[in-house]
Amino acid sequence: MSNRFKALLSVFKARVGDPSRERDTAVERAEITVEDEEGKSKSRFTIRIICRHGVIKTYRLTFEAIPPMHALFVKANANNMWSISSRTLRDFVEHFGPGTEQLDIYSEDGRVSLTSYTEKIMSGNEILKQPLHTSIAIDSLEFAEFSVEELLHIVISVKDFKSIITHAGITSTIVKACYSRPASPMQLTYSDDGILSEFILMTIGEVRGGSATPAPNAPRAGPKRQASRQPVATASASKRATPAEMPPPPPRSASMRELSKTRDVRPSPPPPQPSIPSDALFMPRADDDNDKMWDPVNQEDDDDDMLLWGQGGGENDATVNSTRTQHGVTPSMNSFQSNMSREALDRQLAPTQRLPPTQKLSQARPFHRIKGMFDD
């Protein structure tokens, strides 16, 4: 469902200063209904705000139904994790230089460095952007939990991070960040009073050879469960979590691609698991251009991946293999991306499966072009 977000926001924004307003128009309750019946020409998102003295304000906003976009995040892969009080983090974030674009996070010897920076951009002799670095070093004891690979540089957008932390900082809560390695998504979560906020940010950074099979050295790190990165996999898949059964664990990068592929083309997926959707960020997108950005990038070396996967997996991989066999029959997945009847697929697929995962996104894009989710 796509709605002009601004219109929706404006309904509630005017009420931000409500306490200082006169009491007579205080809001008593709000009712929200959605009208979207088939055969009816109008789809309306209706908000009724009932104020004192029987003043009723009704908004009927137009919307259109569109297939939802999801950024996928595979928690099992995220072997780096830290959590910290939102207020503390907000205090740090305030120091980031205005105008900086990227935020680099890494830890070394119990010190965590947050560096916000802008890279110098030249056009001929003209300096388009002045370089700027602001570094904050924090003792890892400031964190509630900290289990991150040493010297792992992960880079995210400052603007997004700031917006998220500003929001989280409104209440005193714990912000938790999970990520695996550069170029894979980072998840930030916090909850308060029944509001669960979950953000998935794209990360960039140097993909070092070592980080392909990361081995966090922090003692608090949980057990690594590479194989369960298949979020919709059935119980059989989770058994593969024991690495001993898989003689050569496939290189992570390859399996990522694999993952994106199986997801794309699976024509008859296993029934959705109710717990899965919470791992996915619901991200409605208005235009197709953005859709393309989320598409998987590498699709040529299918065969290698299949081979790898086939060799690596044991009997327990039966479900995965069967779907992959069908993949051979399925026509090109681009057709799925662009013009296949999405709605038909949407009905079949669990929410997390409707769109390809985003694990490969950043590799396809130049670092400096990463754009944030939030407007300026």
Next chain:
Amino acid sequence: MSALAEPGNGAPIFKAVSSSARQLFQLLNCIRFSPKAQVQISNEGLRFSVEESRVMQGIVFLDKALFTTFNCTLPEAEPPEDDQDQDPVAPDLPIFTISLAALLETLQIFGAADAAGSRFSKSDNDGYGSNIRRDRPNAFSNQALGAAGICRLSYYGVGEPFSIILEESGVTTTCNLNTYEPESPEEIPLDRSAIQVKIIMQARWLFDAVAELSSTSPSRLDITAFPSAPYLSLSASGHLGSATVEFSKGRELLETFTVAEKWTQSYKFDMVKAAADAMRLASKVSFRGDEQGVLSMQFMVEVEGGSISFVDFRLVPFIREEDDEDDEDEYEESQESESNQDQN
């Protein structure tokens, strides 16, 4: 002495002193939607009227009670008539046009507009100033503290400037505003014998409703009054959707409510919004609509000092055609759902 005062040296035909430029400013600020105002001077006071495209008219009457001294020596061309004719509709009352923007600028030269001016620039966060009553009597105003200066208005006659002299703690500002020939002075006609709707309510509820609807940036405001619930409904639709404010508990909200049958009219939203300053300032509004849909909004404003003034607005509605858009849509929709039911 000749009937018409000698330009520049005779006695002025109008002279008034007010102890508060702020009062005058507040009232005139309500009709600032037009840059030029027509002024009519009578024995009872000053009448400022502005209009926009002959579709909206705003009138502020500055009663002589607002002034500490008020002298109006009307031209004595026909003394016998003058004796009988003390009422303000005497035909040869001085009437001229001045720049309202310049007048307002002058009146607030000593900061009369403190609160009003800050509305445009400052956020609404400061608890005291942001109150919707911010333009109402304030214990800390210059007026209340006795530090106010005085404001003298005078006019010598046709072709002469309208002069304003402001004095405050030893500083004097003299301002002569050029006067122009009056334009067509006709009022938008409200047929008092064919009033179909009459509602008296708190002005701030109207203000709140209009502020609420402006979030959809609509072009048209539909006002509907029903003899039963929801009594009064204001609705507006923009391209992002529509918004409606209903006053569903007539008795609590509406002091007077006289509606014989359903009455619906549409007005240009921006024009109704031009009256927002009056809605904010006023305590009550009398809301009347006639058969043709001409809307009169009469605001009762209590200015500093406790006296009551009135600010009037009149609006001409959009012409409603029989096959009005929305009705048509609804009709189609109902037809559609009926046919669906038939199919089922």
